Structure formats: structure tokens, C-alpha cells
Amino acid sequence: MLDTLEISVKKVEKSRIEEVDFNNIPFGRIYSDHMFIADYKDGEWTDLRIQPYENLSLAPASSVIHYGQSVFEGLKAYKTKSGQTTIFRPMANASRLNKSAERMCIPEVPEELFMQALEKLLKIDSAWIPNQNGNSLYIRPFIFAMDDYIGIKPSDTYRFMIITCPVGSYYSEPVKVKIESVYTRAAKGGTGFAKAAGNYAGALYPARLAQKQGYHQLLWTDAKQHKYIEESGTMNIMFVINDTLITPEIGSTILNGITRNSVVTLARDWGMQVEERKVSVDEIIQAAKDGTLQEAFGAGTAATIAHIKLIGHEGVDYTLPAIEERKFSNKVLKALDAIKSGESEDKFGWLHMV
Numbered sequence: 394m395l396d397t398l399e400i401s402v403k404k405v406e407k408s409r410i411e412e413v414d415f416n417n418i419p420f421g422r423i424y425s426d427h428m429f430i431a432d433y434k435d436g437e438w439t440d441l442r443i444q445p446y447e448n449l450s451l452a453p454a455s456s457v458i459h460y461g462q463s464v465f466e467g468l469k470a471y472k473t474k475s476g477q478t479t480i481f482r483p484m485a486n487a488s489r490l491n492k493s494a495e496r497m498c499i500p501e502v503p504e505e506l507f508m509q510a511l512e513k514l515l516k517i518d519s520a521w522i523p524n525q526n527g528n529s530l531y532i533r534p535f536i537f538a539m540d541d542y543i544g545i546k547p548s549d550t551y552r553f554m555i556i557t558c559p560v561g562s563y564y565s566e567p568v569k570v571k572i573e574s575v576y577t578r579a580a581k582g583g584t585g586f587a588k589a590a591g592n593y594a595g596a597l598y599p600a601r602l603a604q605k606q607g608y609h610q611l612l613w614t615d616a617k618q619h620k621y622i623e624e625s626g627t628m629n630i631m632f633v634i635n636d637t638l639i640t641p642e643i644g645s646t647i648l649n650g651i652t653r654n655s656v657v658t659l660a661r662d663w664g665m666q667v668e669e670r671k672v673s674v675d676e677i678i679q680a681a682k683d684g685t686l687q688e689a690f691g692a693g694t695a696a697t698i699a700h701i702k703l704i705g706h707e708g709v710d711y712t713l714p715a716i717e718e719r720k721f722s723n724k725v726l727k728a729l730d731a732i733k734s735g736e737s738e739d740k741f742g743w744l745h746m747v
């Protein structure tokens with residue numbers, strides 16, 4: 394058993410939960426009553442506390458503002474049919490947070506700190522976990538530099554926080570994507586595998602250009618040749634061609650998605666042929682042309698499974714089969730939802746009970 398950490402608690406005087414319409418929740422706009430905070434100084438995480446959700450006070454010279462030393466994670470909590478609170482694969486998120494932190498010269502958050510803070514916060518704000526089908530409590534752990542110093546070096550002080558928000562669907566409809574052949578999200582040796590804040594900032598402008606053309610997201614390609622598909626803006630990318638699940642292999646430029654891993658695990662467990670490898674743009678476009686591209690979808694925490702209905706490339710849009718015809722992605726989405734809700738056996742030990 395892990396030692397119980399000392400986490401102080403200051404609760405809100407009055408909850409805001411009565412103001413929330415849980416049947417109409419915008420994604421990432423409404424936040425739960427409390428948040429967790431820990432501060433890193435003199436080589437250790439100190440002052441562990443849960444307090445009311447409120448704005449932060451930062452020095453104008455705070456190094457995170459000027460140099461972007463920040464990493465984050467995203468995971469979800471659910472209520473089972475019996476009312477039990479569960480978190481989907483939180484230890485995987487704790488591990489990935491520390492991999493991202495290492496790349497950005499940020500101190501590691503011990504797993505016991507991550508888990509105990511998360512559990513205590515969820516117990517306090519358990520009423521914020523939606524019961525409605527398709528809804529969940531989104532959890533955002535993050536770490537950022539706190540030094541009051543304008544100078545390019547790793548900070549000596551940091552803050553680790555966890556905030557939560559009830560959410561509905563990230564995408565309200567199947568998405569249209571465009572294969573990006575000019576701009577680059579990540580290059581070999583860079584920070585593409587990490588959930589570093591700056592990765593997302595650099596992707597905003599190309600994504601905006603695509604959105605002006607009527608697309609929801611980009612399919613990023615390799616930085617050197619723009620020849621191979623890597624991932625989408627908010628999720629890993631997967632294709633079904635001739636009844637085979639094909640997805641780009643994980644590397645230094647692609648996030649090691651937890652939902653991605655879950656989908657691949659289920660597919661293999663069902664006996665489906667799975668290929669994790671380089672996926673060329675030419676291969677996908679040819680499959681779209683000859684009708685062998687049966688499905689394309691994104692996999693990520695926010696969306697879980699996001700059906701892709703159209704792929705744009707070099708001025709041509711390729712429409713994919715109707716959503717109801719997609720056997721695998723519909724099946725895997727249903728299976729993941731059933732595991733998270735406790736309706737199906739958790740044979741892989743993915744659920745963490747709170």
C-alpha cells in the first residue's frame with residue numbers, strides 16, 4: 394500500500410452545479426467546483442492542496458509565458474450503471490505525462506501523487522460526473538514553469554494542477570479532414586511525441602487555413618517529404634482497408650495515444666488483422682479512389698472515435714462510406730463505451746475504481 398499523502402482541502406461555500414444543464418454541455422467550457430495544486434521547489438513537490446476553482450496569479454516575467462515550458466494530459470472519469478466512479482487508464486496518463494515532462498526539462502510527478510490527487514479531487518466533485526449517455530468528466534492534469542525570470546533555461550519552480558469539466562461530444566458530426574502538405578506539426582528529434590503546449594500552438598495557423606476551406610481538421614504528414622500520414626490535430630488516425638486496421642507506427646513525431654492503444658488491443662483481441670507501420674498518402678488516396686478504403690477515423694480521449702467522412706487532398710475531396718456501414722469503428726466505439734460504463738467485462742484492467 395502507498396502512504397497516504399497529506400492533501401489539504403478547502404471547499405467552495407456554494408456549488409455551481411445547479412447552474413449546469415447536463416443535457417447540453419459544451420466541451421471544455423464549464424468547470425467543476427474544485428482544483429488540485431502542488432508546487433515544486435527545492436527539488437520536491439510541496440503544499441498539496443485542493444481548493445475552489447479560480448483564476449491564477451502569475452508574475453509578468455513567469456517563464457511559462459515567455460518560453461512555453463508546459464505539458465499536459467487528458468483523461469476521463471465515468472459513472473457506471475451502479476453509480477461507481479471509474480477512470481479510464483489513468484496510470485497510462487501518469488506515465489505519459491512524465492515522458493512529456495522529461496523531454497521539456499520538467500520534474501517528474503510521482504505516480505502516487507498523481508493518483509491520490511486525482512482520486513481525492515474526484516471524490517469531492519463526484520456530483521459533476523455526468524450520468525447521461527455519451528457524457529463524461531474530462532480531466533486535465535498539467536505542469537508549467539513558475540520562475541519569475543526572463544532567461545532561457547529550465548525553471549527551478551513548477552506548478553502541477555488538475556482541473557475537471559463535465560463534457561459532451563467533442564465533435565457533433567463526422568469530420569472532414571485535409572491532408573497537410575505544406576506546414577509541419579513535428580519533426581524527428583523534436584517534441585511531437587510529447588503533450589507539450591507549444592505543439593498545439595504551432596498547429597493553430599495551418600488548421601485555421603483548412604477550416605476556412607471547410608475542413609474540421611488536418612491530417613499531418615512527415616516533415617521531410619510530406620509523404621507519410623502521421624496523426625490528426627486532436628487524435629491519432631486509423632484506416633480500415635480490405636478489412637485490415639492500419640495506423641501509423643508510434644515514433645518521435647507521433648503521440649502514443651491511449652485510446653489508439655485501446656483500439657489496437659481490442660482489434661487484435663477480436664482476431665482482426667492490424668498493421669502499425671508507415672502509411673503513405675498515395676496509399677490512402679488510391680484506396681479511396683478504388684473503394685478499398687472502408688473506414689477512416691480518429692482515436693483520442695476527447696472524441697474517443699471520430700468518424701472521418703471526407704478526406705481532402707490537392708484540391709480533391711474523397712468521400713468515404715456512410716457511417717452506418719462502418720463495421721469496425723462502430724463496434725469498437727460501442728465496446729469502449731460498454732467497458733467504461735461497466736456494462737462489459739474489463740478484461741484488460743483498464744478501469745480504475747475510485
